[in-house]
Amino acid sequence: MFALPFMRRRSRHRPIPILAYHALHAPDKDYASNDHVALEEDLKLVRKLGFKVARLAEIAEFTWNRAPSRLDSEQWIGLSFDDGTDFDYLDIEAHPYLGYVKSFYTILKESGKGDGRDWPQPKGTAFVIASPEARAVLDKTCIVGLNQWRDVWWAEAAQTGILEIGNHSWDHTHPTLDTVAQRDQRKGTFKGIDNLADADAQIVQADEYIQRLTNGGAARLFAYPYGETTDYLIEEYFPQHMQRHRMLAAFSTAGGYATRESNRWNIPRFMCGLHWRSPEGLERILREAMRM
């Protein structure tokens, strides 16, 4: 059997853009200032250009498992949501100035309605901050203090098969917290997580809590707070302590495509508001993947 030159190209998979959104980012009603509006619009574009949405766990596995995958053919994207406020899963019925705001979950579910043959149900991962104490503080310092950063919806969301729950650290080393799980109290950066004790406190402790609240139904995927990786985590902690942390892959916000060559502990994502701010901006990212 001889190989025609073009067959090489056909057998090589297309790079996969993984998109990241923040439910918190909703100061107004237009695309550029509301990630919910952006996601709803973006799903239409994704579908129009012939992409489908794969689960993040499937894209992650694609980076280390050499077995043939459905991701080897066609065009795929992944979807993720960082920080995990209630609005990932629950609609806002009457926001003071935005009115009714659809949760990311509702937007995904509505997008999947109808004939699923050319457009399977889109699925996404909500990367949540685990610590209940941290979330109680962040609810007051980052949003309006109405107790909207809860974990009561995690188990139900995980069961839907549409919005899975992932690990976004114990406390995000957030600057507005009195104390964080980092030995020198370095806040506002994840760069201080460069040793075993702090990595366990941020990653293992978070996974244990998240798995307990989802009856073991959470994804074993990690998203770096601030998108910030450390050499220690990528080269030592994640690859050498898999029994300990039980994570399968980790995601940054470096603004690149996931491929078979991606490092599973440093899979890049594109972030709404940073790497694109309009449907045209996203279209450039998608069309680039079609060309490569």
Ligand SMILES: [Zn+2]
């Ligand atoms: Zn975050």
